Amino acid sequence: MALIATDRHILIVGLGKTGLSCVRFLRGQGHDVVVADSRIQPPGLETLQSEFPDVVLHCGPFNGDLFSQFNELIVSPGVAVSEPAIVAARQAGARIRGDIDLFREAAKAPIVAITGSNGKSTVTMLVGEMARAAGKRVAVGGNLGTPALELLADDIELYVMELSSFQLETTERLDAEVATVLNISDDHMDRYSGREEYFKAKQRIYNGCRTAVINLDDPLSSPLVRTDMTLRGFAMHSINPGIYSTREDDEGVWITRGLENLVRADTLTLRGTHxxxxxxxxxxxxxxxxxxxxxxxxxAQSFTGLRHRCQPVRTLDGVEYINDSKGTNVGASVAAINSLASERGKIVLIAGGDGKGADFAPLSAPVERHCRGVILFGRDAPRLAEVLTGVPVERVDSLEAAVKAAAAMAAPGDIVLLSPACASFDMFRHYEERGERFISAVEAL
Structure with a gap:
């Protein structure tokens, strides 16, 4: 679409679910907006044209001259703020924000804000269920499920939000009632210059928060700046007043608060140390x-967890098959392997996909310690094979072939674990499709 001169002041960068939610919200507030997307046929195009036929949409490569005409850019999470056109707009004086800033300004209820490299979806859904069980009118979403702006309602008493590093990049000040960075491990290194930049993006969740919940086993979970905030903590094997932790006695492993036993681990439906x-x-x-x-x-005792996150599929010939397709980074897969390790058998790991530039080296030790072998597929299978040299490694061309190869390698008592340590976009639309394909392949054995 040809560039046109405009006197409009707000540019929404990136369409899709988030961009559409921004259009709906800002138009509902009486603002005139323009949308730009680098794709010729962006997701949500037909919906935008149907609901807002008068909204100007620029498709194709971003243009710095166009972007610099606006005094405010609302950037979708899928678009890096390092894009040259966005940098040019910032240099021209534009304010760069995201949908979470708009959400925070409009939300009338307290916000529980959750980020981290791994576990944030599980924790978000669990807190949401806890709030519902307590009789709260709660809205759950953000990076998970419903876009933030579509959660807004006057009757909501609590917002529970999963936030990605991409969303936090454009969030100036969240002012959450409570916020946490659950953990930090390498992820999205294809977007960030290094771990420090990724870490700093995650840290933005603490801006203005009243209480910070810290993983005491991960120093990178702790807020860099602690002005006027209360600190709470959780950790393994760290019995201290006010701290959620674990202890073991003759009855088993307990989750504790201070010296009080709260719930025995084997009464939880969720599996694994993580x-x-x-x-x-x-x-x-x-x-x-x-x-x-x-x-x-x-x-917590009745919560069954998320589909595609350490999800039991079936047991066949004494071998248990587990779907962890949501293990899209190295840290997630390391956690899954360590948590599911068993004295009665080994793990046959199925891994591979788009590694997003991550360092696969941290996989080496847990794989060598707990795995019988590894089946690799996808774009970064060669890179994984270079690191995983301590156990037998087999490379295949498809997920279905990987399941068959893993079944042939496994012995009774073993676990076949799909935990790819990679994104799915080289072969699938998303991790959900990859997980469903795994389930179908396992059921076909």
Whole structure:
């Protein structure tokens, strides 16, 4: 579409679900907007043309001259703020923001804000369920499910928000009632110049928050600036007053608060050490917004977790098949391997896809310690093979072939684990499609 001169002041950069939500919100506020997307046929195009036929849309490569005409850019999470056209607009004096800033300005209820490299979707959904069980009118979304601006309603009593580093890049000040960075491991290194830039983006979740919930086992979870905020913590094997932790006795492993045993780990539906951490984080977050402890514990016991996150599929010939397609980075896969490791058998790992520029080296030690072998597929299978030299490695061309190869490699008592340590976009539309294909392939065995 040809460039036209405009006296409009707000440019929405990137369409899709988030861009559409911004159009709806800003038009509802009486603002005139323009949309730009680098794709010729962006997702949401037909919806935009149907709902807002008068909104000007620029498709194709971003143009710095066009962007610099606007005094405010609302940038979708999928667009890096380092795009030259966005940099040019900033240099020309434009304010660069995102949908989360718009959401924060309009939200009338407290915000529970959750980010981290791994576990944030599980914790977000669990806190949401805890709030519902406590009788709260709660809205859950953000990076997970419903876009933030579409959650806004006058009757909502609590917002529980999953936020990605991409969303936080354009969030100036969130002012959450409680916020957490669950953990930090390398992710999205194809977008960031290094781990420090990624870490700093995550840290923005603490701007203006009243209470910070810290993973005491991960120093990078701690806020860099602690002005006027209360600190709460969770950790494994760290019994201290006010801290959510774990202890082991003759009855088993317990989640504790201070010296009090709260819930035995084997009464939780969620499996794995990483999920104990997720439950502890959810309890600390819920406590910060006044949710009753007994209600939270009961909810945690019945919570079944997210589809595609350490999801049991079936047991066949003594081998258990687990779908962790949401393990889209190295840290997630390391957590899954360590959590599911068993004395009765080994893990056969299925991994591969688009590694997003990550360093695969941290996979080496847990794979060598806990895995019988690895089946690799996808774009970065060669890079993974260079690192995973301590166990037998087989490369295949498809996920279906990977499932068959893993079944042939596994022995009774083993676990076949799909935890790719990679994004899915080289072969699938998203991790959900990859997970569904895995489930279908396992059921076909």
């Amino acid at each position: 999920n104990l951490m997720n439950v502890m984080a959810a309890l600390a977050l819920g406590e910060a917004v006044g949710l009753p402890l007994d209600v939270m514990v009961q909810t």
